[in-house]
Amino acid sequence: MKDTMPLYKSIVEDIKSKIHNGELKEGDSIPTQIELARLYDTSEITSRRALSELAGEGLVVRIRGKGTFIQLRDALPDQEKDEQVKLKQILLVHPSAPPHLFNHPFYSNFITGIHAVCEENGIEFQLFDIADNVELEVNDSVGAIVLPGVEQENGVTIARLKAWKEAGLRMVLAHFYFPQLQIPYVIVDNLTGGYLATEHLISLGHKRIGIIVTGRSLFDINQEFMLRLQGYKLALSQHGIPFDESLVTVMEALEELEEMGYNGAMQLLALAQPPTAIFATSDYKAFGAMRAGKERGLSIPADLSIVGYDDVVQSRYSSPALTTVHQNTERMGRRAVELLLRPWSEREIEEHFVKEEIVPKLLVRKSTAAVNVRA
Structure with a gap:
């Protein structure tokens, strides 16, 4: 066999x-x-x-x-248990954000993973909004998992991260990272995620594949979407498909919205040679792209294949069910705490800089089909 x-x-x-x-x-x-x-x-x-x-x-x-x-x-968790750093409290430090943002599965699953390991180790876990708590107390019993955001006066800025590091705060960055700061971090491998989504479409025979990313311009895209775009480009390159800048639309917003996908897809579908498939880089943008395709009289996936990213609950029940990328952020949360509890020396932080990448998974559903199915 x-x-x-x-x-x-x-x-x-x-x-x-x-x-x-x-x-x-x-x-x-x-x-x-x-x-x-x-x-x-x-x-x-x-x-x-x-x-x-x-x-x-x-x-x-x-x-x-x-x-x-x-x-x-x-x-060998039992062998390492006695060597663990003794923390009484772990804070999830984040920029100011609307409360509903943490209902997004990326964050809710991430928090579930953090809470699970904290509970296993008898550690108190709290959210820490940097806008409400400008001064973060630094002591040996407190560790921080930091979600850096867009540079802003009351946000988790690079300057603030440097200050915390110099003050001796035990911290791990999550989701976004800054290699030059030499702070341990845990991220989802967004480059691989972008590659998997695009490679799936290529395997179905698609060559004109549009992509909708979040940012201000093609030269000002935040880290996670830039990496997904790089994965998209890598898949095209490995299959000998030229990169076409006209197939990239950049939509600006503070959070992922269906309207971004709708407007981005409308731009792509108005091209003289429109794409046969769209990688929307988030599920909410994918839902908007589906609506745009249907309004243009296209059948999904017979006329237009669409891939999302995030695996939100609605993706399983959309019409058609959305092919997407699952990020496993619960695992990211667990690994962030485990990294905080791992013994470090100053030399290890400076010279043995650890980077953890969580592998995403492609979930193939009903929103993608072979290009030759098109009418």
Whole structure:
């Protein structure tokens, strides 16, 4: 019978096997993303996903500027328990935001993950709105998971992060990150997410694929959407499809809205050569794109395939059910707390800068179809 296991899974299982039989031990380095791609005769996006999967399972640690190393501490929680940092309270520090924003599954699942690990370890967990609490108390019993936002006077600015670091605040960044600050962080691998969404459409025969991103302009896009756009470009490049700037629409807003997707899709569908598929980069924009397509008399997915991003509850019940990318932010929340509880030395923070990437997953539903289905 033909082996149907995805290649990235084969790489993961191979490395796990080498750990199990003793070929790879705690602290051993493993091949780089480029080297793994060569060894397994595959693309870098596949080797990147394999490394992200291993990191997500706590089997490897990726150290900026040094490489990827075997780490078995997460697989041995009882052994590590006595070594954990003793925190009494963990704060989720965030910029001022409307209360309903935390109902979005990205944030609600993220908070669920944080709360679960805090509860397991007897740690108090609280939200901390930086706009209400300008001064954050720094002491050895408090840790912070920080959600940096757009630079603003009362927001989580780079200047404020630097000040907290200098004051000795034990913190981990989440969702957004600033490598130059050398602060540990946990993110969803948005580049891989953008790649998976676009590669799925390409596999269905689509070549004119529109993309709707959130930002002020093509040169001013926030981090998560820029990475999804990079994943989109990478998928096109690997399949020999030229990047066409006219297929990119940038919509500005403080939060994701259906209207953004509607307006963006209308712009794309008005082109002389409109796209046969749209990657909307969020589910809410995808719902708007669906409405735009239907108003133009297009059947989804027969005439227009659409992919979202986030896996909000409505995506399962839209008409048609939306193909989307699930981010697993509950895992991101859990890993953020686990990273806070891991013992650090000053040297490790400065020289062994840890980056955790949570691997997203493509969920194929009913809003995408082969391009040759079109009437």
